[in-house]
Structures are given as structure tokens and as C-alpha cells.
Amino acid sequence: MANNRNPVELQPIYGKAKLKLIEATLESLMDEGMQGCSVRKISDRAGVSVGLVNYHFESIHHLVAAAYGHLALTFLNRAIETAATYKEHPRKQLSVFLQEIFHSEVMQRRVLRAWLVFWGLIDSAPPIQAAHQASNGAFTQYLQSIFDNLAQQTKLNLPPKMAAIGLTAMIDGLWLEWCLQTDAFEPADCIQLCETWVDAVHQ
């Protein structure tokens, strides 16, 4: 059972070079997208030789998968920790969560650039698919648990699961649109639109 209050644990990382490679992968993907997804560019950035990638990771896809999991859980945990302050007040908790999400480093085109690579590799690389399901599941379950709590205080006109799916879609959609075209609206608008959704759902 996933714990909805405490941060999801990051997989322990053994050895220094392994972590350096993961961080270099993220930097490279955020800077150059798919073009940055090459053993040579990544190992260069990590200050390490090409061969080390396949020594520490079964393939470059496994490295990218590790980077995906690392990034996703880092972001999710930060938001969860911040919002945990209001764990007794689910409605307030949602507001804090939204503030955190839309004002964090996630709202960067370079982050989406990396994410597009992750998504694009999902069905050619099983380890990446696994990383996706893990991080996505954690995100949705976290939101659903908050809506579950909210349902115990006020009546919802949608099942908590649906409310969570809707909010997830709204968050992802706004993040996507904003990153792809930063001049159409602002992060503050994102928060307002999500708040409107939450209010519409919990009456």
C-alpha cells in the first residue's frame, strides 16, 4: 500500500559515478531533448568515459529510466512534503499542493523537454515504462487520497477517483500547454483554473 502522507522513497543509489550519470542525463535531456539522449553526450557531461554507462547500467534505456524515476519522485516528494503541513484540511492541502506544483522548477520548458523524451521511450524501453507507471501511479493515488478525505467532509458530485483524474488531467494539460507556449497565460492562471475545478467538484 502506498503511503499517501509520507514521501515516496527514492531508490538508493550506490557509487558516485552512477549518481553523476543520472544527473548528467537529466541535464542533457533538459538542454537538448532527444538529441541529448546519447551515451557520449551524457558521459562527457558527467566527466566520465563512454564505457562506464554500460558498466553501471544494462543499457542507455536503463539509465534514462533511472533518471526518469529520480526526477519524478523528487518533484512529487517536494510537493507532498509541503502539502503535508495541512494534512487535516484536505481542501487547503490541495491549494498548497497546486501552489507548489505551479511555482516549482517543474514549470520549465526544459523539464518538459526531458519528459517528452521519457514519454517517447515508454514503449521501446520496458524499464522506462515501469518508471512511468510508478511515478504516475504515485501522483494519481496521492490526489485521490486527498479527494477521499475531502469526500468525508463535504459531498462530492463526482467519485473521488474521477475528481482526481480530472485534476491530474488539468494539471498535466496546463503544464504541457504552458511549457509549449509560455506566453499564452501564466502560472497564476493555472492555479486559478485548477481551483475552479476543485470547487466545481466539491460543491
Next chain:
Amino acid sequence: MANNRNPVELQPIYGKAKLKLIEATLESLMDEGMQGCSVRKISDRAGVSVGLVNYHFESIHHLVAAAYGHLALTFLNRAIETAATYKEHPRKQLSVFLQEIFHSEVMQRRVLRAWLVFWGLIDSAPPIQAAHQASNGAFTQYLQSIFDNLAQQTKLNLPPKMAAIGLTAMIDGLWLEWCLQTDAFEPADCIQLCETWVDAVHQ
């Protein structure tokens, strides 16, 4: 001024091979994603030699951009045409539009696979960025025009532009989540969630 009622015109396509190449590109990207984005795979699929790509297109990025525009406008036009039946009744028009969107060929993982390639190439290929802005602009402006009409009949508790941005985000987000993990919910749920949003906005 963009016409919100009539379909956006597709750029005329001269020559048979050019169109064959565009269609082959779409098939290739939908089947294999980024891996399918290669001159050789595409020209093979089109039954044509490698050299012809650079004869008809300045670069492979221009070909991909043409494919992007072709696909985006095809989908958008189909939905706009269908919804045009109810152009006097904006609320109904939105419902038909949603039905059309979430029950069309857009709801396929293979379509997202192609789209991820388009998005991933946006800032390494200017022609793709142009195609993105054109299709995205057409989509948003169409929705906003409907909300404008809706605002003349009933009071909205959000500016039409915001309502449109919210709906666009909800549509894109649901499409994205569903394509990435088809077993979490169904197209019918997508429609219901979007309808909930529209109802929440127009009181």
C-alpha cells in the same frame, strides 16, 4: 481573422510523391515514434528512393512539419465540421465537439506516439514550431469562439479565454493520460469530465 465556423484550409499539396511522403511519415511516426523518424524508413514506406525526400523538402524536419500540419488540421476540421450542425446552440456544440474528439481516431496511442515526436522537435526545428503554433492557435481560438457565444446566452464565471484554456488543458491532459495508460479510465469518462468542466464554468 480566423473563421471559427468553417474548416481551416489545408495547404495545397503538389505532386503525388509529396503526399505519399507525408502519409508515410505519419504512418512511420505512429508506428515507431522517434525511431520511425528517419529518411530511410519513411522513403521505404512511401515506396520511393531516399533522395526524393530532400528533393521535395528542404530537410527531413520540413517533411515532419508538413506531416504535423496535415494531421492536426485533418482532426480539427473533422470535429469543427461535425459540430457546425449546432452552431446556433453553443452548449450543444461543445457536447458534440467533445463526443467527436474523444471517439475519433485521435484517441489512439499511435497518434500520441507521433505527437510526441512533433512536440519533441519543436525547438530544434523552426518549421515544426510554426506548424505547432498554427494548429494550436486554431484549436484554442475555435473553443474560445464557442465560449464567446455561450457568454452571450448565459453568464460565465470565468472569462471566455480562461474557460477555453481550461477546456483545452482538460482535453489534452485526458488524451495524454489515456494514451499513456489506456486501462485507467475510458473515453466516456473523458467526455463526462469535460462536460463537468463546461457546466462548472457556465453556471
Next chain:
DNA sequence: ACAGAAATTGAACGAGTGTTCAGTTTAAAC
């Protein structure tokens, strides 16, 4: 029927790809 233009071919080029592995360095254990 013929000339000129447009369309199409595919070998060639240089650069980039992921992975392997014999060889070297560094660290840990006793």
C-alpha cells in the same frame, strides 16, 4: 517527334549511434 523541364534514383560521404572488451587504475580486505 523532339527538346527542355521536372521528377526520381541510389551510391557515396562524413558524422553520429550503442555496445563491447582488453587493459589500466583505484579501493578494500587481510
Next chain:
DNA sequence: GTTTAAACTGAACACTCGTTCAATTTCTGT
């Protein structure tokens, strides 16, 4: 201090990549 294992190197290999271009075919107009 010596031995054994782990970490790390980088040249080499077999592809694949996008683009070019001389040569060839097909189409157009007269």
C-alpha cells in the same frame, strides 16, 4: 604490503543517420 575485487578507460566495431549529386527516367508543351 600484497592480493583480490570493483571501478573506470577509450579504441574498435558494426550500424544508422541526413544530405548531396551525377545519372537516369518520366512528364509537358509545341
